[in-house]
Amino acid sequence: MLVQKSVKKNVKGSVRQANYGKIIKAAVTVFATKGYQGATVQEVAEKAGLPKANVLYYFKSKQGIYEAVLSDILSLWNSSFDHATAQDDPAVALSRYIREKLEISRTYPEASKIFAMEMIKGAEQLSDEIKAGMVSWFQSRIAIIQQWIQDGKMANVDPAMLMFQIWATTQHYADFSAQISILKDGKMLNKKGFQDVGDYLCRSILSSCGLKVPE
Amino acid sequence: MLVQKSVKKNVKGSVRQANYGKIIKAAVTVFATKGYQGATVQEVAEKAGLPKANVLYYFKSKQGIYEAVLSDILSLWNSSFDHATAQDDPAVALSRYIREKLEISRTYPEASKIFAMEMIKGAEQLSDEIKAGMVSWFQSRIAIIQQWIQDGKMANVDPAMLMFQIWATTQHYADFSAQISILKDGKMLNKKGFQDVGDYLCRSILSSCGLKVPE
DNA sequence: GTCTATATAGCGATAGAC
DNA sequence: GTCTATCGCTATATAGAC
Incomplete structure (x- = not known):
């Protein structure tokens, strides 16, 4: 699973990395079963075990999550x-x-x-x-x-x-x-x-x- | 194109039949390009040349339109x-x-x-x-x-x-x-x-x- | 049968406290 | 960095005039 690098080199870097991974993994499942429009940020957040706002903090939009998922897939x-x-x-x-x-x-x-x-x-x-x-x-x-x-x-x-x-x-x-x-x-x-x-x-x-x- | 039969034998039967056909035809295009969730009744109505409410008068829900489209496809x-x-x-x-x-x-x-x-x-x-x-x-x-x-x-x-x-x-x-x-x-x-x-x-x-x- | 106007719900996104 | 509360929008669906 491709995990995007943190830009900041703080001690929370690993948390960020872990959350990125969790969100992408959850998003793959949701997009695959619901399609882009059918998927909701709420469901991705629940599957990732994070509040919805945090998901939109990491990826600033639903479109952003989707694009990250697509490039993650390509790396496979x-x-x-x-x-x-x-x-x-x-x-x-x-x-x-x-x-x-x-x-x-x-x-x-x-x-x-x-x-x-x-x-x-x-x-x-x-x-x-x-x-x-x-x-x-x-x-x-x-x-x-x-x-x-x-x-x-x-x-x-x-x-x-x-x-x-x-x-x-x-x-x-x-x-x-x-x-x-x-x-x-x-x-x-x-x-x-x-x-x-x-x-x-x-x-x-x-x-x-x-x-x-x-x- | 399969066109469902009118239940009523009124003089408007042909209008009903024509509208069914127009709606199904429009819905096929919209569902194919947008997916189920991405499709809107509004867009189907516009493509069919009818007001949105009329589309929901013939088929009582979006789900109903979709099911009609699926069985129409099977007949092909x-x-x-x-x-x-x-x-x-x-x-x-x-x-x-x-x-x-x-x-x-x-x-x-x-x-x-x-x-x-x-x-x-x-x-x-x-x-x-x-x-x-x-x-x-x-x-x-x-x-x-x-x-x-x-x-x-x-x-x-x-x-x-x-x-x-x-x-x-x-x-x-x-x-x-x-x-x-x-x-x-x-x-x-x-x-x-x-x-x-x-x-x-x-x-x-x-x-x-x-x-x-x-x- | 047809259409306008609207009720209702759920969405993405954000503001702002912590 | 994190989370609660909420805004603004758009969707389905319906009520009711014609």
Whole structure:
């Protein structure tokens, strides 16, 4: 969990840090289950164990809390695929990425949900800085996949469609967990269930790239 | 667009029907872009071209409008897969279903978004009746896929994972259109773009089922 | 059936005592 | 730095004139 640094170097610095953390953690849960408009500062405060006014003392507005939550989430989403290169084996790099994305869906489903809702509503509260970061990351990953294709390491698939396919299928297990639970008679997917999904998705996605799942 | 029947058989029935339709249509747009809590009856009324009080005269509460929108959406989501049987060719049935789901994402992205948000937030506003309908539909489709597998018509893949994969990948193009637009430099996917996605997804999903895309 | 005017409640945000 | 009390606003919902 990313915790913003205190500007003042007083003895209460640790209190500030702890409160920041508590507020962010509470806010993630509330925003994920209620959405931005449905969330209330009061509920965040209760979950964090602080009076509402204190929450608005640390973050001066509800919008401020939300923005802090969004950047906190981003810090969780680093993956091995960030450092993939054209020299890597696409089968290894892609299957690792699929499994990592799925693991994030399992361990931080709320983060995935908040981002999903932000996108669904049109990403209007997403800062230009974050958007620019997404674009440059995406373009560099696309370039690597294109190089793999040129080098004959994998089949000629549209790299953007491949990325969207990976995101859609892995995030689905976080975002639509309620639907999965309904359809599976209330049973949530456990760790073993996610392992099976990972095996399935790797086989499926890699096979359409003309690749075999490593080992 | 499903339009609820007037209970009274008066001469104004057509006015009532027209207003119902206008309100639902407006509400779909507002709920999709703002979420349930973010939507206001005022905005729905403005989009529908009616005074706010009239909207609350037809539907007695905001919740009532929302429920009407949800059931209206469901009526849009009938597909050829509803009537697929164990006698059908899985390659034909699945590829048709994928293309239909994708076409719905293209033509009714707002409906997909409203449902996605409802699921993300935990489906707490979804009626038990709707949930039960989803479960029975799902189980019957799973049974058909299992029969196809038993009959050796397709590879042994988990039918539930296959369904989730189809939903995730097709709905992604509606729900995450803002993200796609950001990453593709503001360019929205046109009809041709969706055609390409359909080709890609059919190839990919069918190949992991050991099937070939028909003709 | 339709619309204006309003009751009521809950929100984000702040002022000011401690 | 912390908390109580409250302001000002906006939302849903309704009462009642037409």
